[in-house]
Amino acid sequence: MTKHIHVYSVEEIGIIQLNRPAVLNALSREMVDEIVAQLASFDSDDRVRVIVMKGNERAFAAGADIEEMLEDTSLTLEMLNPFAAWDRISLIKKPIIAAVNGMALGGGFELALHCDLIVAAEDAKFGFPEVKLGVMPGAGGTQFLTRAMGRRKALEWIWLGEMMTAKEAKKFGVINRIVAPELVEEETMLIAKQLAKLPPVSxxxxxxxxxAAEDLSMQEGKQLERKNFYLLFSTEDQTEGMQAFKEKRPPNFKGK
Incomplete structure (x- = not known):
């Protein structure tokens, strides 16, 4: 049972819908724990091949739950270690796609950036307003945004705390696709269904x-790539994919 998210599946796609509409899906610590636990559950479920994360029409997530942090101190945060849960998202092996309508601000923007692909509405807004509260992003925002758009542009957006349009976010490589608001879920599911037909191990x-390419040297990255390339020749899906190509028929990948 979950309190702050809706969870369901459509064919081979596991869907997590953020569900605190009264506060524009502001991320409480309990809610983050639920999201991370469900991601891990989908990741270990052989029936699920792709994961979709979405909010509602007004907001993907408007940020962290500020009221929850009002009494925090450096010591309470150190002992609580609230970002440990966020670190577990990077352990998810399956593709995660964020479907963003409305606002993705602060922690909401960080949650979207933790996903592998982002599909956004034309009128979606992204940003890190934390500086205006006397703080800064803490769940990886400075790192994800810098890797996406470079140091100077990331500093500009995070320093000023301004909202970024979907068009600007796509221009700087922060998101993947922009569609009309009413088509965000349809476009996201289209990509998810395409991915679900492909070999899961690949x-x-x-x-x-x-x-790993963001952190490794070129040589180290190439070595990892080659190791993974070789590993795929131990899978049934590699045999099936090449045999199907030879026989001029669609492949039937089973994730083995």
């Missing part, structure tokens, strides 16, 4: 190699 090892 997707898993591609994700590992691409994510």
């Amino acid at each position: 997707l898993r090892l591609i994700k590992e190699a691409v994510h």
Whole structure:
């Protein structure tokens, strides 16, 4: 049972819908724990091949739950270690796609950036307003945004705390696709269904190699890529994919 999210599946796609509409899906610590636990559950479920994260029409997530942090001190935060849960998102091996309508601000923007792909509405807004509260992003925002758009632009957006339009976010490589608000879920599910038809182990090892490219040297990255390339020749899906190509028929990938 979950209190702050709705969870369901459509064919081979596991869906997590943020569900605190009264506060524009502001992320409480309990809510983050639920999200991370469900991501791990989907990741270990062989029936699920792709994960979709979405909010509602007004907001993906408007930020962290500020009221929850009003009494925090440096010591209470150190002892609580609230970002440990966020770190577990990077352990998810399956593709995660964020469907963003409305606002994705602060922690909401960080949650979207933790996903592998982002589909956004034309009128979606992104940003890190934390500086206006006397703080800064703490769940990886400075790192994700810098890797996406570069140091100078990331500093500009995070320092000023201004909202970024979907068009600007796409221009700087922060999101993948922009569609009309009413088509966000449809476009996201279209991508998810495309991915769900592909060999799961290939997707898993591609994700590992691409994510590692941000931190490894070129030579180390190439070594990891080659290791994963070789590993795929131990899968039934590799045999099936090449045999199907030879026989000029659609492949039937089973994730083995």
